[in-house]
Amino acid sequence: MTWNLENKTALVTGGTKGIGKAIVVEFLNLGANVIAVARGQESLDALKNELKSDKLTLLSADLSTKEGIKTVIDSLTTLDILVNNVGTNIRKRMVDFEDQDFDTIVNTNLFSVYELTRKCHSLLKASQGNVVSIASVTGITHVKSGVIYGMTKAAIIQFTRNIAVEWAADGIRLNAVSPWYIQTPLTAGVLANPDFYAEVVARTPMRRVGLPEEVAAAVAFFAMNNASFITGQNLAVDGGFTIKL
Numbered sequence: 001m002t003w004n005l006e007n008k009t010a011l012v013t014g015g016t017k018g019i020g021k022a023i024v025v026e027f028l029n030l031g032a033n034v035i036a037v038a039r040g041q042e043s044l045d046a047l048k049n050e051l052k053s054d055k056l057t058l059l060s061a062d063l064s065t066k067e068g069i070k071t072v073i074d075s076l077t078t079l080d081i082l083v084n085n086v087g088t089n090i091r092k093r094m095v096d097f098e099d100q101d102f103d104t105i106v107n108t109n110l111f112s113v114y115e116l117t118r119k120c121h122s123l124l125k126a127s128q129g130n131v132v133s134i135a136s137v138t139g140i141t142h143v144k145s146g147v148i149y150g151m152t153k154a155a156i157i158q159f160t161r162n163i164a165v166e167w168a169a170d171g172i173r174l175n176a177v178s179p180w181y182i183q184t185p186l187t188a189g190v191l192a193n194p195d196f197y198a199e200v201v202a203r204t205p206m207r208r209v210g211l212p213e214e215v216a217a218a219v220a221f222f223a224m225n226n227a228s229f230i231t232g233q234n235l236a237v238d239g240g241f242t243i244k245l
């Protein structure tokens, strides 16, 4: 077995910022051809300029919609690894959520995973490939990030278990990675609040927040052939948060 992703083609959703960008960089370093998807053309162009890799392909699409997912699927001719990383959040108390908030969070975090993964089935079966989805510790226990976000992340963990069983016969593995607080654009706002940051660090045995690269390393492991007998799992990348609740 080799500790690399040479000759593999990987699709990384939300690949321009935060955790997704770190996954793109990690995969390129491991030798993969990477297709990075996001909505913003500016951030896609910035990624292209920064990484200057001829193994990187960029695609603009909104993965919370069927049309956006079709754009991505239509562009693919081969696929070994699907990384479902796209996610967003709107932080409110249950009674304050608007209908539109529910649609935005569920469509971005959950519909994208469900629809894109199933549309990739034939390509993944042909390559004997695998799927890694970014869930969250909010899908395992209570975190003050809002009920809708937590619901979608719990659903991704269960989706991973169910489809890992259903698609095992097709030679396709599915795993999930569940981060606790990671320093990214998504969490920059809340982590900039000193009281919030102190509360997060106090709940973390390692007494710090995580780095996007630390999530990318776990994703890369699941994606490699080295993880060939591992499917349906959910790995917390959390500085010990979930073992000391």
Ligand SMILES: NC(=O)c1ccc[n+]([C@@H]2O[C@H](COP(=O)([O-])OP(=O)(O)OC[C@H]3O[C@@H](n4cnc5c(N)ncnc54)[C@H](OP(=O)(O)O)[C@@H]3O)[C@@H](O)[C@H]2O)c1
Binding pocket: 013, 014, 015, 016, 017, 018, 019, 020, 037, 038, 039, 040, 041, 043, 061, 062, 063, 064, 085, 086, 087, 088, 108, 134, 135, 136, 137, 178, 179, 180, 181, 182, 183, 184, 185, 186, 187
């Ligand atoms: N950061 C954390 O502490 C943390 C903890 C646990 C789990 N997670 C999960 O990790 C994943 C990545 O989080 P992050 O913190 O890296 O987020 P981020 O910094 O906000 O980056 C999100 C990425 O997804 C893209 N994106 C967002 N909505 C999209 C859509 N509808 N269609 C296509 N692309 C879209 C964004 O680009 P555009 O805006 O240009 O589309 C960007 O590239 C998410 O699933 C998140 O829930 C994060």
